[in-house]
Amino acid sequence: KASKIPYIGVWAADDAGCAKIDQAPYEGFAVITGKTIRQFEETCAINAAVPATNPVSVQAKCTAEGETSSRQISMLTTAIGGLQIINKPGARPVEYVRCELPK
Numbered sequence: 001k002a003s004k005i006p007y008i009g010v011w012a013a014d015d016a017g018c019a020k021i022d023q024a025p026y027e028g029f030a031v032i033t034g035k036t037i038r039q040f041e042e043t044c045a046i047n048a049a050v051p052a053t054n055p056v057s058v059q060a061k062c063t064a065e066g067e068t069s070s071r072q073i074s075m076l077t078t079a080i081g082g083l084q085i086i087n088k089p090g091a092r093p094v095e096y097v098r099c100e101l102p103k
Helices: 015-020
Strands: 009-012 029-032 036-039 042-046 056-064 067-077 083-086 094-098
Touching: 009 015, 015 029, 029 094
Parallel strands: none
Antiparallel strands: 009 029, 009 094, 029 036, 036 042, 042 056, 056 067, 067 083, 083 094
16 A cells, blocks of 8 residues: 555455465465566566556566467556456456555
8 A cells, every 4th residue: 555556556446355376276366566577477567667547558468388478467446456467458357456565
């Protein structure tokens, strides 16, 4: 939450999924920094800083299982604090909730 960029953080398909990230094979997550987007077995380097606009589209170079590809990734934060990621133009958005540290 400290970042002024709303997409930066750890996201999962649901609240229970937050505990599964990097603990077991789990596909329903995204970890977004100012320079990368990591989802399951894929890590994407963002070609430019992620702007603090909503929605945003970034050009990314992605690597998964030894294969590399370049593509546009779009992100939209929702009114209820969620995140939608569209991994390829024309694809359906994937919905996420923000993961938070236990209090």
